[in-house]
Amino acid sequence: MTGPAERPMPARPRLSVAAEPTPGQFAQWLTDLAFGGAGWPVLLARLAEATGVGCRLLAVTGELLAGSDDNPGDRSDGASGARRADQSGARGADPAALRAERVRCADGWVGRSVPVGTGSRRLGVLLLAEPVDGRQLDYARAAVTALLIEAVRREPPQPPPPVGAEAVLRALRDGTGTASPAEQADLVRAATAYGWRLDQPHVGVALAYTGSQHRRWASAITWLDRPVLADGRHGWTLLQGDAQREVTRLRRRLEQIVGTGQVRVACGRSVTGPGGTPESFRDARRLLRLLRHHPGGPVGSVPDAADAELPFDRAGLAQLLLAVPDERLRWYVDRHLGPIVERDDLLRTLDHWLASGGSRQAVSEQLHLHRNSVGYRVGLIKRLLGVDPLDPPTAAVLRAALVARQLLITAPDCE
Numbered sequence: 001m002t003g004p005a006e007r008p009m010p011a012r013p014r015l016s017v018a019a020e021p022t023p024g025q026f027a028q029w030l031t032d033l034a035f036g037g038a039g040w041p042v043l044l045a046r047l048a049e050a051t052g053v054g055c056r057l058l059a060v061t062g063e064l065l066a067g068s069d070d071n072p073g074d075r076s077d078g079a080s081g082a083r084r085a086d087q088s089g090a091r092g093a094d095p096a097a098l099r100a101e102r103v104r105c106a107d108g109w110v111g112r113s114v115p116v117g118t119g120s121r122r123l124g125v126l127l128l129a130e131p132v133d134g135r136q137l138d139y140a141r142a143a144v145t146a147l148l149i150e151a152v153r154r155e156p157p158q159p160p161p162p163v164g165a166e167a168v169l170r171a172l173r174d175g176t177g178t179a180s181p182a183e184q185a186d187l188v189r190a191a192t193a194y195g196w197r198l199d200q201p202h203v204g205v206a207l208a209y210t211g212s213q214h215r216r217w218a219s220a221i222t223w224l225d226r227p228v229l230a231d232g233r234h235g236w237t238l239l240q241g242d243a244q245r246e247v248t249r250l251r252r253r254l255e256q257i258v259g260t261g262q263v264r265v266a267c268g269r270s271v272t273g274p275g276g277t278p279e280s281f282r283d284a285r286r287l288l289r290l291l292r293h294h295p296g297g298p299v300g301s302v303p304d305a306a307d308a309e310l311p312f313d314r315a316g317l318a319q320l321l322l323a324v325p326d327e328r329l330r331w332y333v334d335r336h337l338g339p340i341v342e343r344d345d346l347l348r349t350l351d352h353w354l355a356s357g358g359s360r361q362a363v364s365e366q367l368h369l370h371r372n373s374v375g376y377r378v379g380l381i382k383r384l385l386g387v388d389p390l391d392p393p394t395a396a397v398l399r400a401a402l403v404a405r406q407l408l409i410t411a412p413d414c415e
Helices: 023-035 040-051 078-087 095-099 134-142 144-154 165-174 181-193 214-221 243-258 274-293 317-321 326-340 344-355 360-367 371-385 392-408
Strands: 055-059 064-067 102-104 110-118 121-129 203-209 229-231 234-239 263-267
Touching (some): 023 040, 023 144, 040 055, 040 064, 040 134, 040 144, 110 134, 110 144, 121 134, 121 144, 134 144, 144 243, 165 181, 165 229, 165 234, 181 274, 203 243, 214 243, 234 243, 243 263, 326 344, 326 371, 326 392, 344 360, 344 371
Antiparallel strands (some): 055 064, 055 121, 102 110, 110 121, 203 263, 229 234
C-alpha cells in the first residue's frame, strides 16, 4: 500500500515583471534591487537565475569582487566578498586578460566578459560562464547599471575639485556678461578641466524628471558621463558633438534608472565661445517648457522619441521665434489671439484643428469631445477672431502665434 503523495515543494519565486522578462525589464528590476540595498552577491545570483549560468564580477585589477555562488544574503564590502569567494576555490584573473572577450581565471574558470563601467568610471568586467549565447549576454549587459549602483555605495567620499562643476555650469547658464576678461578666461579653463571646450561648438542642455522618485532621480544624474547642475526635478549640462544623438543617449541612460517615459531633454542652439552659452541654455529652458506644457508636441515643431526630446535642430518654428524679443512675441500673440488668449479650451481646439487640417473627427478623438462640441468651439473661434483658421495665410499666422504664446508661458517649475 502506497502512502499519500508528497506535497510538492513550492517553486522559488522569480522575477515579478514576467516569466521571461525582456533585458530592459530585467535591468529595471535589478536596478530596483540595487536601490533597495542588494549587494553584488544578490545581484549576481539573480543574473545567474535569469541566464542559467554562473557569473563573476572582477575589478580592473583582476581581483574577484563577487560571484553568483556567494551567499546572496551577505551585503558586506567587496574585500570580504573576494575572500569568501577565494575560500571556495575561485580566483581572479591577470588584469591584462580582462581586455579579452574570453577571460580565464586563476582557477581555470572561463567566462565571457562584459565591461562594467560608464563614462570615466571603470569597475571591471562581468563574466558569464562559457558557453553563452546572445540572449544571455543581453541579460549580462542589462545588469551593468545595478552593479555600478552598488559600486558607488561602496566608494569612500571624494573631496570636491577646487572649482566645482556645478559652479562652472551655473556661471555658464546664468551669464558671464559682467565678468572681467580674466574671470571669463578662468571660467574657460575650469570648463576645460571637465571636458568642455568652450572654444568649440557646444549646446546647453535642460533635463526634467516627471516622476515621483526624487532620490532616484538625484542618483541617476550622478551616473551620467558628465557633470550636471542639479536643481530639484531639473538638471543642466553641456554637450558637444552630435547633439541629437547625445540627447537621445542622455535620456536613455537616465531612464534606465528612473523608468521609461519619465525624462524630458531639450537643448539650445549650437554656439562657440562662452559668450553665447547662456543663450543656448535659455533656448534649452524654453524648449523644455514646450515639452513639459504641451504634451502633444509643440505646434510647428518636430518632436522626437514620444515627445521626450526636443533638440534645437528639430524645434521647427520655435527656432525662429526664440530669437524674437519677448515684447515682440507678446504683441504678436495679443494681435492675433487676443480674443481667445485666456481660453485654454479654445486654444487647444485651435491647435488641434490646425494640426489635423480641419478634421472634426481627429479633434474629437484627441480632445475627447463630441463632434458637435468641436464644431461649436470652431465656430466660436471663427467669430471671436474674425478669420477662417484654415485659410492658408491665416493658418500660418495662427500657428506662429500659438508657438509664441507657448514660449511666453511662465512655468515656475522650469525657472
